[in-house]
Amino acid sequence: MHVIEFQGPDAKPVGSKAAGNPVAPISEMLEAKTLLVNNRPVLLATGPYVLATAHLMEQDALLWHEQSAGLYRWNQLHAVHVQDRMLEPSGLLLYKVQPNEGEKAEISGEKVTSNELRTRLLEFRVELCKAGLEQVRRHLSVRISGGQSTFQHQLVKGMVADILTTLYMAETLPEDRFLSANPGLPSVRVHAWIHQELDEAFRQIQRLGGGFGFLRHGVSAYTYAGQLVKNMLLPAKEEYS
Missing domain, CATH: 1.20.140.10 (Butyryl-CoA Dehydrogenase, subunit A, domain 3)
Known part of the structure; x- marks a missing residue:
């Protein structure tokens, strides 16, 4: 077994x-530490992966893509949910993300x-x-x-x-x-x-x-x-x- x-x-x-x-719950711990910009959560991708929760996604989360140093809306990204059975008890979601070709960060990242x-x-x-x-x-x-x-x-x-x-x-x-x-x-x-x-x-x-x-x-x-x-x-x- x-x-x-x-x-x-x-x-x-x-x-x-x-x-x-x-x-x-682990998911609530992550949500409590998530930065909000104009009441929208901002997720961080230092590389190709980002952690989220279902609740954060429901709030129309933004993504700070470190390689391009900009904020992206979710519909500007190619995002693939990565299945990870070890994360299931925690309520965390793992995504592999990349800005769509030709997309530029359109949201101010001053904050x-x-x-x-x-x-x-x-x-x-x-x-x-x-x-x-x-x-x-x-x-x-x-x-x-x-x-x-x-x-x-x-x-x-x-x-x-x-x-x-x-x-x-x-x-x-x-x-x-x-x-x-x-x-x-x-x-x-x-x-x-x-x-x-x-x-x-x-x-x-x-x-x-x-x-x-x-x-x-x-x-x-x-x-x-x-x-x-x-x-x-x-x-x-x-x-x-």
């Missing part, structure tokens, strides 16, 4: 009915910058990490190991402390939001560093979740969505190293 299809007793739905304190959109997606990944940790915390708090709550074991508490340290770092950088106090340091390098730290935090969450961590309807929903965000945002290593 493949893990992606396993629906064992520990498989919990993602969102408000999941194990532990209620957290927003939009690539850095702002990249930062919002990075914040979305941080929220995914926080939600995944909460699910694992509640998942372990009802389990007993060695006569005490599994969550109270020193190894488990140490792993949680590492994750919390990463989250604290991500949320308490200077007020310019994820940018270093050194104004000469490119934001893409700062973002790359934070994403690398989040990689380890998500790995710790997966380990803490045990079997629950690797279920499509378990913690993996947060990890997979977070990894997809990273893959979409970061350039090739040689471009930021």
Whole structure:
């Protein structure tokens, strides 16, 4: 039996009915971090792929195409929905997009910058990490190991402390939001560093979740969505190293 299809007793739905304190569904987390221009959501395509939700699409979403540095209406794009079964529990939609031949960005992008959109997606990944940790915390708090709550074991508490340290770092950088106090340091390098730290935090969450961590309807929903965000945002290593 493949893990992606396993629906064992520990498989919990993602969102408000999941194990532990209620957290927003993954789709709502993305929507909460989406920039609005004239009440229309703006999606970011740093390459050929973009993340969306059904609700964002219903609001007549715009696309900031980084390669052409412009805003496009959806009907100006050749967009193909990419089927991804691992995304199904999260409510996220993945599209492969490209402006139609001869199309030019016709909407003013004065209120939009690539850095702002990249930062919002990075914040979305941080929220995914926080939600995944909460699910694992509640998942372990009802389990007993060695006569005490599994969550109270020193190894488990140490792993949680590492994750919390990463989250604290991500949320308490200077007020310019994820940018270093050194104004000469490119934001893409700062973002790359934070994403690398989040990689380890998500790995710790997966380990803490045990079997629950690797279920499509378990913690993996947060990890997979977070990894997809990273893959979409970061350039090739040689471009930021």
